Amino acid sequence: xxxxxxxxxxxxxxxxxxxxLSCSPISGHRSVSWYQQTPxxxxxxxxxxFSETQRNKGNFxxxxxGRQFSNSRSEMNVSTLxxxxxxxxxxxxxLAGQGVGNTIYFGEGSWLTVV
Amino acid sequence: AQSVTQPDxxxxxxxxxxxxxxxxxxxxxxxxxFWYVQSPxxxxxxxxxxFxxxxxxxxxxxxxAEFKRSQSSFNLRKPSVHWSDAAEYFCAVGALIGNNxxxxxxxxxxxxxxx
Numbered sequence: 198x199x200x201x202x203x204x205x206x207x208x209x210x211x212x213x214x215x216x217x218l219s220c221s222p223i224s225g226h227r228s229v230s231w232y233q234q235t236p237x238x239x240x241x242x243x244x245x246x247f248s249e250t251q252r253n254k255g256n257f258x259x260x261x262x263g264r265q266f267s268n269s270r271s272e273m274n275v276s277t278l279x280x281x282x283x284x285x286x287x288x289x290x291x292l293a294g295q296g297v298g299n300t301i302y303f304g305e306g307s308w309l310t311v312v
Numbered sequence: 313a314q315s316v317t318q319p320d321x322x323x324x325x326x327x328x329x330x331x332x333x334x335x336x337x338x339x340x341x342x343x344x345x346f347w348y349v350q351s352p353x354x355x356x357x358x359x360x361x362x363f364x365x366x367x368x369x370x371x372x373x374x375x376x377a378e379f380k381r382s383q384s385s386f387n388l389r390k391p392s393v394h395w396s397d398a399a400e401y402f403c404a405v406g407a408l409i410g411n412n413x414x415x416x417x418x419x420x421x422x423x424x425x426x427x
Binding site for chain 1: 344346348353354355356357358361363402406407408412413414415417418419420
């Protein structure tokens with residue numbers, strides 16, 4: 198069974214641009230979560246989608262947005278990129294959602310560099 | 313407030329030595345506990361989890377962890393470390409906070425292995 202797939206793996210953007218990252222969850226998983234990982238900051242939760250609805254949201258500005266499609270694939274978008282947005286963006290999927298009693302499975306991440 | 317503490321930011325051990333990575337949590341209810349490992353440039357891989365039952369859980373790659381409710385701890389252990397175990401290790405607690413299911417993450421412990 199294929200794991201969580203994230204595309205692209207690496208990308209470089211310029212300040213002020215926008216970026217869209219894609220995530221295909223494990224087949225049958227309806228929940229997709231997104232995290233931002235930077236050195237020293239650990240894993241910062243962005244948002245979680247379940248059956249096309251945003252179920253949870255972290256403390257990120259409105260420049261960060263996401264959506265989920267009917268096939269459970271998800272995209273996240275960052276508009277008006279800032280240098281501080283340079284990070285590894287991780288997608289994770291699970292059957293019923295992160296948290297109580299559910300295991301989430303991570304993709305390999307998308308490395309975003311903003312110059 | 314709910315939190316996860318990994319007291320050791322960085323640990324170095326010799327190959328073949330035993331390993332214990334500490335994880336302490338603060339959560340009022342019965343926790344769901346996870347350990348993940350992240351190799352350089354990769355996503356996170358689940359090592360093991362505790363939901364209920366036997367407090368000593370076995371995971372992949374020869375790792376085990378013990379849940380101690382009285383100490384609010386879930387320490388990860390391995391009897392003999394291999395060079396390939398060098399990675400970042402994250403402890404997480406699954407919690408129900410209000411109506412939201414959340415994963416609360418520690419900041420990670422970076423493990424280096426000396427030959």
